[in-house]
Amino acid sequence: xxxxxxxxxxxxxxxxxxxxxxxxxxxxxxxxxxxxxxxxxxxxxxxxxxxxxxxxxxxxxxxxxxxxxxxxxxxxxxxxxxxxxxxxxxxxxxxxxxxxxxxxxxxxxxxxxxxxxxxxxxxxxxxxxxxxxxxxxxxxxxxxxxxxxxxxxxxxxxxxxxxxxxxxxxxxxxxxxxxxxxxxxxxxxxxxxxxxxxxxxxxxxxxxxxxxxxxxxxxxxxxxxxxxxxxxxxxxxxxxxxxxxxxxxxxxxxxxxxxxxxxxxxxxxxxxxxxxxxxxxxxxxxxxxxxxxxxxxxxxxxxxxxxxxxxxxxxxxxxxxxxxxxxxxxxxxx
Numbered sequence: 184x185x186x187x188x189x190x191x192x193x194x195x196x197x198x199x200x201x202x203x204x205x206x207x208x209x210x211x212x213x214x215x216x217x218x219x220x221x222x223x224x225x226x227x228x229x230x231x232x233x234x235x236x237x238x239x240x241x242x243x244x245x246x247x248x249x250x251x252x253x254x255x256x257x258x259x260x261x262x263x264x265x266x267x268x269x270x271x272x273x274x275x276x277x278x279x280x281x282x283x284x285x286x287x288x289x290x291x292x293x294x295x296x297x298x299x300x301x302x303x304x305x306x307x308x309x310x311x312x313x314x315x316x317x318x319x320x321x322x323x324x325x326x327x328x329x330x331x332x333x334x335x336x337x338x339x340x341x342x343x344x345x346x347x348x349x350x351x352x353x354x355x356x357x358x359x360x361x362x363x364x365x366x367x368x369x370x371x372x373x374x375x376x377x378x379x380x381x382x383x384x385x386x387x388x389x390x391x392x393x394x395x396x397x398x399x400x401x402x403x404x405x406x407x408x409x410x411x412x413x414x415x416x417x418x419x420x421x422x423x424x425x426x427x428x429x430x431x432x433x434x435x436x437x438x439x440x441x442x443x444x445x446x447x448x449x450x451x452x453x454x455x456x457x458x459x460x461x462x463x464x465x466x467x468x469x470x471x472x473x474x475x476x477x478x479x480x481x482x483x484x485x486x487x488x489x490x491x492x493x494x495x496x497x498x499x500x501x502x503x504x505x506x507x508x509x510x511x512x513x514x515x516x517x
Contacts, residue, residue: 194243194315202310204303204339205236206292208370208460208492209453211363211415212403212422214396216347218356223393224349226356228403229299230368230451230460231343232492237290237300239307241266241315244284249274251283259288265305265332269312269320272328277316284315297456302337305329309340326353345407347400357400360407363494364415367470368451368460369477370489373434392425412464416449419462423452430454437484445477458489465493 194200213227239262244251249270254263266286274281286308292300309328313320320328322340329336330353338348338355347357399418406414420439427435432452442450442461452459461477463470478488 194245194317198315199240199242200311200313200315202239202241202307202312202314203236204306204310205234205343206232206298206300206303207337207339208232208368209297209451209456209458210422211345211419211451212347212396212399213454214399214422214425215393216356216396216400217393218349224356225351226347226349227337227454228345228347228359229337229339230363231494232298232490233343234490234492235291235298237288237292237303237307239289239304239311240287241308241311242285242287243270243282243315245282247283249281249283252286253283254286254288256288259286259304261301261333262286262288262304262308265308265328266312268328268331269309270316272320272324273313273316273318276318284312286311297453297458299337299339301333302329302339305332305336306340323354329353345403357404359404362407364406364410364412365465366412366415366448366494367463367465367474367491368493369447369463369474369481369491370458370460371438371481372487372489373432373438373452373457373459375485375487395425412462412466413448416447416462416464418449419451420449422454423450423459426452426454432457432459434484434486437486441477441480441484445473445480447473447477465495 207229209230211228211230215223216226218224250267252263252266270281288304292298292303306325306329309320309325325340326336335350336353338346344361345359345363346355347359349356399421402414403418406418438450438459446467447461447463449462451462463473467473474491481488
């Protein structure tokens with residue numbers, strides 16, 4: 184919507200806004216890092232994933248209270264909270280009276296696997312509300328709203344650039360570059376794809392690992408700058424090993440063993456879920472054969488393969504959209 188067509192006042196009853204947000208495939212790196220003031224801050228770098236995501240539609244109800252927001256499906260409390268906050272933000276920017284509305288969410292993301300389903304819902308919601316008000320909110324504002332609605336947020340509102348993002352503060356600590364090194368990811372679901380209650384996980388205490396995470400941060404910066412997929416795999420695997428002190432995945436040694444046996448550069452996991460991936464350099468000889476061997480090995484070990492995708496435009500993602508549809512995670516959205 185152009186500036187010339189933006190509505191100067193609150194939206195009318197027949198106005199509807201739409202918003203869309205992608206997901207991610209867990210983290211490449213997550214831990215505690217020093218910020219610009221040398222203060223320890225929890226932060227992460229996600230692995231972006233195109234395709235799945237959330238779509239939101241918001242229909243304002245003029246003259247209703249701003250907190251009178253209904254959500255379909257019911258139970259999306261974080262998205263509802265984000266809608267209320269976004270309405271107030273948009274109204275303040277227009278010096279108009281805020282109002283409630285009807286929020287409808289659709290998408291194809293399973294909950295609890297660590298793919299950012301709640302953040303995707305929240306970002307799509309904020310964008311839909313803003314669209315209904317005839318505006319587009321800055322990514323920094325969306326991040327602030329998302330953290331208020333969720334308590335912590337993934338950096339999906341900033342697109343696919345590799346960012347070190349303070350998830351509890353909603354701010355970017357460092358832009359590592361324009362894109363991750365070229366990587367092929369064989370996705371899978373640990374623990375039979377069972378959802379993880381993120382709030383039930385113990386609070387991480389990594390202050391003693393500041394030096395280790397600082398080293399991994401420098402390695403990842405170098406990997407991005409030099410497009411070094413092998414170095415990316417080393418960082419991701421090291422971060423995943425550190426996180427096993429909290430997650431205790433029984434399949435983790437099997438996962439790393441399959442990676443070693445098929446010539447992968449490493450593994451990655453969701454640091455608050457059961458989604459995981461085996462990372463390959465696309466320049467590896469016999470790549471397609473290795474991908475098939477990897478998928479078969481996962482299946483033999485009872486680890487459900489999911490989607491094979493890339494960090495770059497490639498026909499591989501189209502050739503192997505779901506490596507084993509009979510074992511695709513079926514965690515229902517709630």
